[in-house]
Amino acid sequence: MADLPHQNETQNLGTLATESINSASAEIDRMSALEIVRVMNAEDAKVALAVEQELPQIAQAIEEIAARMREGGRLLYIGAGTSGRLGILDASECPPTFGTTPEQIVGLIAGGPIATANAVEDAEDSPDAGRAELEQLHIQARDTVVGIAASGRTPYVLGALAYARTQGALTIGIACNPYSPLTQHTDIMIEPEVGPEILTGSTRLKSGTAQKMVLNMLSTGAMILLGKTFGNLMVDVIATNQKLVQRATKIVQTATGLDREQAAILLQEADGETKTAIVIGCTHVSPTIAREQLAAHQNNLRSTLEALKK
CATH class of the missing domain: 3.40.50.10490 (Glucose-6-phosphate isomerase like protein; domain 1)
Known part of the structure; x- marks a missing residue:
């Protein structure tokens, strides 16, 4: 004891x-x-x-x-x-x-x-x-x-x-x-x-x-x-209500430079996964590849983007 x-x-x-x-x-x-x-x-x-x-x-x-x-x-x-x-x-x-x-x-x-x-x-x-x-x-x-x-x-x-x-x-x-x-x-x-x-x-x-x-x-x-942010953006936010959906959309907008409508479409393509949507928007890969690359880089968005942009 x-x-x-x-x-x-x-x-x-x-x-x-x-x-x-x-x-x-x-x-x-x-x-x-x-x-x-x-x-x-x-x-x-x-x-x-x-x-x-x-x-x-x-x-x-x-x-x-x-x-x-x-x-x-x-x-x-x-x-x-x-x-x-x-x-x-x-x-x-x-x-x-x-x-x-x-x-x-x-x-x-x-x-x-x-x-x-x-x-x-x-x-x-x-x-x-x-x-x-x-x-x-x-x-x-x-x-x-x-x-x-x-x-x-x-x-x-x-x-x-x-x-x-x-x-x-x-x-x-x-x-x-x-x-x-x-x-x-x-x-x-x-x-x-x-x-x-x-x-x-x-x-x-x-x-x-x-x-x-x-x-x-x-x-x-x-x-x-642990890579849960990208800059000061909460890129692992889970959009469980309307406010958080709006926040996730704004995060995708900020990280990708896209307009609100485009960011919302990306989030839908990514099944609401903010990081996945950002990878798609910044590198133009498919959702599947975006997820694979995130997994290969311990789900760290910055490392993933840097690797895909090389």
Whole structure:
């Protein structure tokens, strides 16, 4: 069995920066609405600066995630409360944005699916529950597990990461307090220090914002390294509704220089596959050859176009 977190790793919340009193909001109940939002906005401005301090670790994590996903590995987020919901949000947005499958990027939350909409606060107290989640998914060495916990000491997350390490998986931690117990269970630790929250201990605020920013970088950066974009175009977008059909058409237009009607025709010829349509439009090959060439170049559009234009 994996070594599970000790009980003292969950104690002394009062010593954490995210649980301390913010002097800027000490009398926020006396403020007008405009004064409240000014204080909140000023505090939120500190979040991006805190994330900036962690860019080297975030970049390292992106490279490691992409390397494992090239080998068929999965990216799994695990957290409790707001942290878990943010992981699920990021995971759920990857299939329509980058054409991933739901199994490639997964979000897990303490308490299960019901906890995405309803607070299940005691679910985070069990390290065994975190371990069990990953056991059910048969974690392997090529997988990446990202533990998200503002405090850095959530038992559910610590138990999951402790187990993931025994399976050889890459473990990444995201916390908003330095030197947290999460560090002991991770290969890469990302710790944006956002300081005291506007409402003492309400880590859905600045901590949640910081976590969301980091998750945006991890998934987007990894997908870019995996060839899921062409420039800043989302060329693996899956057109599952009218808005996304319009977006895919615009992407084909931009990449090929064709007008909207021609781009729409190409998308139809390519069965809605944006990359295939772009290859057809830029090189005038058939859809079959376009798909074959994309497959030969690991589905990387830029590499495919460069090879066909030689």
